[in-house]
Amino acid sequence: MIGLPPAAWREIDDALEVALERLRVRSAALGEASAALGDATAASATGGKRLRPALVVAAFEAFGGDAGRSPGLWRVAAAFELLHAAFVVHDDLIDGDVERRGIPNVVGRFRERARVRGGDEDESRLLGSAAAVLAGDLLLFEATRLIATAPVTSPQRAALFVLLDDAVLVSAAGELADVEQSIGADLPPTDTLLRTARDKTAFYSFQAPLAAGALLAGANDDQRAALEAAGSAIGVAFQLADDLIGTFGTRAEAGREPGADLRASKRTPLIAMAAETEAWPQIASALAMAPTGPIAIEHAQRELTASGARERTVEMIAQTLRSARTLAADAALPRDAVVLLAALTAAVEDRIPR
Amino acid sequence: MIGLPPAAWREIDDALEVALERLRVRSAALGEASAALGDATAASATGGKRLRPALVVAAFEAFGGDAGRSPGLWRVAAAFELLHAAFVVHDDLIDGDVERRGIPNVVGRFRERARVRGGDEDESRLLGSAAAVLAGDLLLFEATRLIATAPVTSPQRAALFVLLDDAVLVSAAGELADVEQSIGADLPPTDTLLRTARDKTAFYSFQAPLAAGALLAGANDDQRAALEAAGSAIGVAFQLADDLIGTFGTRAEAGREPGADLRASKRTPLIAMAAETEAWPQIASALAMAPTGPIAIEHAQRELTASGARERTVEMIAQTLRSARTLAADAALPRDAVVLLAALTAAVEDRIPR
Helix, strand or coil: CCCHHHHHHHHHHHHHHHHHHHHHHHHHCCCCHHHHHHHHHHHHCCCCCCCCHHHHHHHHHHCCCHHHHHHHHHHHHHHHHHHHHHHHHHHHHHCCCEEECCCCCCCCHHHHHHHCCCCHHHHHHHHHHHHHHHHHHHHHHHHHHHCCCCCCHHHHHHHHHHHHHHHHHHHHHHHHHHHHHCCCCHHHHHHHHHHHHHHHHHHHHHHHHHHHHHHHHCCHHHHHHHHCCCCHHHHHHHHHHHHHHHHHHHHHHCCCCHHHHHHHHCCCCHHHHHHHCCCCCCCCCHHHHEEECHHHHHHHHHHHHHHHHHHHHHHHHHHHHHHHHHHHHHHCCCCCHHHHHHHHHHHHHHHHCC | CCCCCCCHHHHHHHHHHHHHHHHHHHHHHHHHHHHHHHHHHHHHCCCCCCCHHHHHHHHHHHHCCCHHHHHHCCCCCCCHHHHHHHHHHHHHHHHHEEECCCCCHHHHHHHHHHCCCCCCCHHHHHHHHHHHHHHHHHHHHHHHHHHHHCCHHHHHHHHHHHHHHHHHHHHHHHHHHHHHHHHCCCCCCCCHHHHHHHHHHHHHHHHHHHHHHHHHHHHCHHHHHHHHHHHCCCHHHHHHHHHHHHHHHHHHHCCCCCCCHHHHHCCEEEEEEHCCCCCCHHHHHHHHHHCCCCHHHHHHHHHHHHHHHHHHHHHHHHHHHHHHHHHHHHHCHHHHHHHHHHHHHHHHHHHHCC
16 A cells, blocks of 8 residues: 555655564574464564554655664654554454454464364363463564664654554443443444544554654644544545445455454444434344345445435545645645655545445 | 561562552553453452461561662562562463462452443453463563663672573473473372472572572672572471372461362372372372362371371481581571571471371
């Protein structure tokens, strides 16, 4: 979703690999079980799109930062990938998922490990959960440690910790809200679900990495505030596009079974907007049937489209991205920062399934 | 278990309360659910014995540190209490415990919260687990942040992060080993279980806090190494005494139902030593019955005592504490450090149920 020179990708990958290899080696020194945990933890932070590190680096360059004179840049960028991995591992644990991208995640690996060792179903669940709790802890700590020990100035470190502190707390609030909103009979209103998307995803995935890159490059407070506001809006639009992909996307677009959000009865702003239409009674029936199979999913997709909720979500994405562009234009950002934000808004638009 | 002047306890409590109040206030700003998470998280780090902060401060003073000239001391001390709270919250989650010290823990609080909101049993478990994952994450991050931003010198911060890095990894290895060793039919050997006690408890509870205090006071590497070795031994002895309390202690000694370790079929070095005796077949039968009630627990207690395993555990504690004293005597530690270690070994001996 974001273009960087090959050399920048290599620096990001190197910083990440140094951290993960260190974790593997240190874990292996503590015994065979710990070695397996180190491997599973490192694997969970490997092979992703590295969106968040790329945002750190792109913002840094857009504000005129000179990577040759900021050796801490790559560690800070890598830290955001580890933070993401920590949240993904703990989110998978909470959601009861045993796979990610079609291969066993930490829970799946350690459930299998327990089975191989003669554990029964309960023991297998126990070990899977324990390993996922610990893997997420190791990743969260490592992300924090990378920033605490990065070669940056003291004021930069202090500012990065303010950002990281917010990222951890806001993401936790968003994750908790996401779980709470899945409970009980009442569908929360659209605004509440948008707020959850912002807290759970937009802050740590867009706003904070962009701000981190800008502050390392020496952006002033006004510029950073504008960048953060635009980043937050882009992050929310990104999540709304993700909801459309999870609901209407093809297998190629979604990278998994089509209609996975419908199968999982996920409460998204898209669904909340459908609930505000007169067609809701028949949509609700269709959604209730969706987990039963592909035909029911296609029926629910048609009902949602017919209600106008799909179109309204596309409009909401367009509007959110317009607000991001306006924020960028009004704030006297450097030209390269405006170009970066324009590229990000275009990339989010491109993700919308047609 | 450790004596400090009232002013030092107040400084520890103040540093801890500043961190927890900040967490509560910041959480409350993010909505009602987040406020509840902040309150539950802060509560889980409140009201403990503050053993680990006390060890930081006691070691600092034993090595001649001047608290008036080390304003970072109290934050570092408080960080170890938060680290402990993080591990306890995640350990309770892994163990499926819903109470601590007789009151609902984070899991218990949020299970009840889900019920009040009309959640069914599955939803209640889901919310309890989610909140506990997040509360532990917040505490782990806050412990790390306190040290990353404490007013200490750069070399001190770097050394503290080496310690903290080890504490997080070694404790994770110990927690994982503890879970793995509870799985399957085979009882692990005594040495393996002792290693797990060292990794899961002794490192972060004794070795690391003592080392942190000593390094802030300017202890040299040899002194720190000796202190760490002695601290590790004392920590293992502490855990062995804890096993005796959980197996044979009265309600007053244990602060909970007597024989809780037998009720939970916990695999401790004590049990592994019983398995090395000829009486093991009847002990194993008695242990298998122990979860059924008080009479079966008393029977298992008698069998364990008769096998000599209880006495052997007491001897092992004495021997481990002797090694701690020898390490202290051989290392040319300052007199006050020797006195501190002697006080700690005496305190562990006093915990052994008679």
